[in-house]
Amino acid sequence: MDEQDLIYDWNEIDYEIKRDESRHPHELWFDDETLRDGLQSPSARNPTIEQKIELVDFMESLGIQKVDLGLPGAGPFHIGHIDAMLSHMGENEYALRPGCAVRTVVSDIEPLVDLQAKHERQIQASAFLGTSPIRQYAEGWTMEKILS
Numbered sequence: 408m409d410e411q412d413l414i415y416d417w418n419e420i421d422y423e424i425k426r427d428e429s430r431h432p433h434e435l436w437f438d439d440e441t442l443r444d445g446l447q448s449p450s451a452r453n454p455t456i457e458q459k460i461e462l463v464d465f466m467e468s469l470g471i472q473k474v475d476l477g478l479p480g481a482g483p484f485h486i487g488h489i490d491a492m493l494s495h496m497g498e499n500e501y502a503l504r505p506g507c508a509v510r511t512v513v514s515d516i517e518p519l520v521d522l523q524a525k526h527e528r529q530i531q532a533s534a535f536l537g538t539s540p541i542r543q544y545a546e547g548w549t550m551e552k553i554l555s
Contacts, residue, residue: 437470437473438473438474439471439475440475441462442463442475442476443476456487456492460492466503467496467503471503473504473531474503474504475506475508476493476507477507478507478509479509479515479519480512480518486518490522493505493525493528494526505531506530506532507519507522507530507533508533508535509534510534511534516534519532538553
């Protein structure tokens with residue numbers, strides 16, 4: 408594997424995006440990843456639930472359309488924070504749409520289904536395979552092994 412294949416440059420766009428306006432009424436759609444992907448930096452600290460709720464308030468007031476609230480499959484601590492943010496959003500009737508990251512494993516998807524049932528609302532599942540090119544290289548995984 409070539410070293411350059413391990414890094415994807417998100418600043419390069421070499422394709423055309425076709426948008427179905429009936430499904431996406433906004434000219435721009437903002438999906439804020441601060442509360443999930445933003446916390447993965449080694450130098451980031453996990454905010455308190457009060458700070459996370461304050462960030463959700465700011466997102467709502469800024470007109471952000473969707474927020475990724477976290478990774479419920481990461482355990483009870485994360486589920487508790489996601490639950491509290493969903494309660495706050497529901498109590499305040501926020502237009503901000505909730506989402507969560509999930510790996511394509513039952514232990515990640517079950518807590519999301521439980522949260523949807525508890526809060527009686529849709530939560531977008533941003534599902535992914537935990538198999539970046541860097542991880543594949545480090546683990547010595549082939550695509551055949553991943554798919555099996």
